[in-house]
Amino acid sequence: MPQAAALATDQPANRYPIDEFLADIAGIEATTDIADLKRNSRDYYWYSPILADLLKNKAADVVVTPRDEGDVVRVAAACAKHRIPLTVRGGATGNYGQCVPLEGGVVLATALLNKIEWQRPGKVRVQAGAKLSDIDAATRPSGFELSMHPSTKRSAAIGGLVAGGTGGAGSVTYGGMREPGNILAARIVTLERTPRIIELRGHYCARNAARARAALGRCDRCLR
Numbered sequence: 001m002p003q004a005a006a007l008a009t010d011q012p013a014n015r016y017p018i019d020e021f022l023a024d025i026a027g028i029e030a031t032t033d034i035a036d037l038k039r040n041s042r043d044y045y046w047y048s049p050i051l052a053d054l055l056k057n058k059a060a061d062v063v064v065t066p067r068d069e070g071d072v073v074r075v076a077a078a079c080a081k082h083r084i085p086l087t088v089r090g091g092a093t094g095n096y097g098q099c100v101p102l103e104g105g106v107v108l109a110t111a112l113l114n115k116i117e118w119q120r121p122g123k124v125r126v127q128a129g130a131k132l133s134d135i136d137a138a139t140r141p142s143g144f145e146l147s148m149h150p151s152t153k154r155s156a157a158i159g160g161l162v163a164g165g166t167g168g169a170g171s172v173t174y175g176g177m178r179e180p181g182n183i184l185a186a187r188i189v190t191l192e193r194t195p196r197i198i199e200l201r202g203h204y205c206a207r208n209a210a211r212a213r214a215a216l217g218r219c220d221r222c223l224r
């Protein structure tokens, strides 16, 4: 039985069929522990006194931590089937409450989707939860690094930078995230009863994946 009802939230208890959801995703890491729910329902929104007050009692009903794309598809399908909202969580360094589950439901943490899949000169393909600093550590030996460095690069994930970021040191030269050439491709899992996997490339990718908050899969990033 989910423990969210015992959380000090301003959200009605038992809104969603969480037990049925958990049965559908059996085998995927999931927690309804109150401390986990609280910790995984926050980002840096508290920088704003207005958001600090508005968001302080928002909490997920369950946190899931998929290990691969197959797990992500199963979570998305179960959320769509049971009509449970899904909030994706990368490094949770966003400062406007972008990671806060405003209507509760499922928080999908990308912490274990952190593999660097391949690298070629000037390009890298990584899973969405890979930390920016880990990407740099993997590519530096071959003489490349990310083209922009947000000040949160040690804790932010690439999926969070693509979906919720703007740029960083390096953007004066190479532009912001949205500019063509910075995001080369993105693999998207749609939130439907039968999720589709869509791979966006080139111009469409930069325009549609950046800040779309829909990039659940992998990213190809340009390196300099």
Ligand SMILES: Cc1cc2nc3c(=O)[nH]c(=O)nc-3n(C[C@H](O)[C@H](O)[C@H](O)COP(=O)(O)OP(=O)(O)OC[C@H]3O[C@@H](n4cnc5c(N)ncnc54)[C@H](O)[C@@H]3O)c2cc1C
Binding pocket: 043, 044, 087, 088, 089, 090, 091, 092, 093, 094, 095, 098, 099, 110, 128, 129, 149, 150, 151, 152, 155, 156, 157, 158, 159, 160, 161, 162, 163, 164, 165, 166, 167, 168, 169, 213, 214, 215, 216, 217
């Ligand atoms: C002190 C401080 C300094 C900062 N400096 C910068 C800066 O220099 N440049 C800058 O651009 N930003 C900056 N930020 C904002 C933020 O740190 C960055 O945008 C960061 O890249 C977000 O990455 P994250 O992994 O923490 O994303 P999160 O906070 O986890 O997520 C951000 C948004 O993206 C969504 N999301 C995350 N992963 C996925 C995914 N795989 N699929 C779909 N949606 C996803 C989340 O749901 C959320 O809406 C700063 C924040 C702080 C607190």
